[in-house]
Amino acid sequence: MEFKDYFPVWDQLTAEQKKKLSEHIICRTAKKGDVIHSGDSDCLGLLLIRKGQLRAFILSDEGREITIYRLLDMDICLFSASCMMHSIQFEITIEAEKDTDFWIIPADVYKEIMAQSAPLANYTNEIMAARFSEVMWLIEQILWKSFDKRLARFLLDESSLEGSSVLKITHETIGNHLGSAREVVTRMLRYFQNEGIVKLSRGKIEILSPHRLESLCSDL
Amino acid sequence: MEFKDYFPVWDQLTAEQKKKLSEHIICRTAKKGDVIHSGDSDCLGLLLIRKGQLRAFILSDEGREITIYRLLDMDICLFSASCMMHSIQFEITIEAEKDTDFWIIPADVYKEIMAQSAPLANYTNEIMAARFSEVMWLIEQILWKSFDKRLARFLLDESSLEGSSVLKITHETIGNHLGSAREVVTRMLRYFQNEGIVKLSRGKIEILSPHRLESLCSDL
Numbered sequence: 001m002e003f004k005d006y007f008p009v010w011d012q013l014t015a016e017q018k019k020k021l022s023e024h025i026i027c028r029t030a031k032k033g034d035v036i037h038s039g040d041s042d043c044l045g046l047l048l049i050r051k052g053q054l055r056a057f058i059l060s061d062e063g064r065e066i067t068i069y070r071l072l073d074m075d076i077c078l079f080s081a082s083c084m085m086h087s088i089q090f091e092i093t094i095e096a097e098k099d100t101d102f103w104i105i106p107a108d109v110y111k112e113i114m115a116q117s118a119p120l121a122n123y124t125n126e127i128m129a130a131r132f133s134e135v136m137w138l139i140e141q142i143l144w145k146s147f148d149k150r151l152a153r154f155l156l157d158e159s160s161l162e163g164s165s166v167l168k169i170t171h172e173t174i175g176n177h178l179g180s181a182r183e184v185v186t187r188m189l190r191y192f193q194n195e196g197i198v199k200l201s202r203g204k205i206e207i208l209s210p211h212r213l214e215s216l217c218s219d220l
Numbered sequence: 221m222e223f224k225d226y227f228p229v230w231d232q233l234t235a236e237q238k239k240k241l242s243e244h245i246i247c248r249t250a251k252k253g254d255v256i257h258s259g260d261s262d263c264l265g266l267l268l269i270r271k272g273q274l275r276a277f278i279l280s281d282e283g284r285e286i287t288i289y290r291l292l293d294m295d296i297c298l299f300s301a302s303c304m305m306h307s308i309q310f311e312i313t314i315e316a317e318k319d320t321d322f323w324i325i326p327a328d329v330y331k332e333i334m335a336q337s338a339p340l341a342n343y344t345n346e347i348m349a350a351r352f353s354e355v356m357w358l359i360e361q362i363l364w365k366s367f368d369k370r371l372a373r374f375l376l377d378e379s380s381l382e383g384s385s386v387l388k389i390t391h392e393t394i395g396n397h398l399g400s401a402r403e404v405v406t407r408m409l410r411y412f413q414n415e416g417i418v419k420l421s422r423g424k425i426e427i428l429s430p431h432r433l434e435s436l437c438s439d440l
Contacts, residue, residue: 058356060364068356087349090356114342121341122334128348129307135355136278136310142362143399144280179363
């Protein structure tokens with residue numbers, strides 16, 4: 001599979017636009033833990049994930065984090081190219097959660113093609129609307145869902161991403177995903193353990209009852 | 221001033237696209253307090269504000285609210301036309317905060333023109349990115365700013381919107397803007413009053429020291 005198989009509106013671009021893209025894309029690899037883009041660095045460009053997993057998060061002045069969205073195979077990240085649009089007025093950090101192969105599309109190249117191409121501009125709109133929906137979901141979670149529900153949802157999502165009921169993740173990392181302090185995570189996980197929902201051991205969380213996690217985070 | 225003076229990319233549309241828009245826009249008036257669009261209703265269309273003030277907010281299952289953004293003269297609202305894009309997966313309510321004149325652009329008309337017009341699609345991208353930035357700011361506020369700072373910022377913004385240091389607003393309404401309970405608002409306002417920052421009276425809040433509100437909400 002090549003770039004064009006990963007780029008959804010490829011067939012709707014002109015020959016010249018395809019040529020321009022092909023000539024300028026950069027193929028990259030990141031190791032798990034690498035920070036690919038941070039808020040105050042240069043305008044890196046758009047990221048198209050070939051294989052792997054990236055995490056986009058924001059950082060407070062005090063170093064607290066919250067995960068905004070994940071990028072998996074074939075996903076595209078716009079906000080690492082904030083110079084592309086005047087109206088992107090926030091800073092995001094992107095790090096690799098797994099070893100990841102991806103392409104960088106330079107912001108000026110993408111912007112130039114998008115200015116001419118209604119299909120590319122409309123596709124960009126759809127990506128942004130999808131991210132917007134994720135962020136609106138996140139606001140509702142932060143404001144109106146209790147922490148037990150948010151943690152239950154996180155453990156289930158993580159288990160599905162990893163394809164395993166045993167998660168190798170620290171309490172601090174979970175806190176960084178959910179925008180919470182480590183102590184709050186530990187307290188709730190111990191409660192889950194007492195209830196027989198999970199089993200905790202050093203650096204690991206085993207999900208014993210996905211069913212009970214599901215009923216915790218459902219809205220019933 | 222006519223529709224074309226309010227619609228930023230008008231000059232970049234074709235004659236046919238202009239004709240189509242002109243034939244389908246609907247001119248409307250809302251009274252203060254009117255709900256113009258609610259999450260589960262039909263796909264109303266895009267709103268372009270001629271004169272007035274609208275508030276876009278989300279509602280929890282329990283009836284709690286938080287303001288997402290305000291729409292003032294010449295602003296455009298995309299999210300009242302969620303059927304326009306598959307990826308808009310959240311529900312927003314829009315109500316008039318002042319008597320408001322606005323145009324409705326039917327979603328199917330806008331979508332059809334945007335599919336052909338790179339300028340309109342790029343303009344739509346900029347609007348969405350601007351709203352996205354506001355929502356990211358809101359997340360940072362909710363997660364990392366203490367309530368006194370958020371309330372101070374709100375009072376200053378409100379005073380600037382109204383052009384007055386006396387705000388006619390209830391504590392409950394402030395709570396609905398900030399996603400907080402009325403009691404929390406009242407407690408903090410009384411603290412501000414004890415500090416000589418505001419003066420409270422029935423249905424009114426007078427700002428005595430905008431300077432101290434500014435220093436409260438600054439990041440210093």
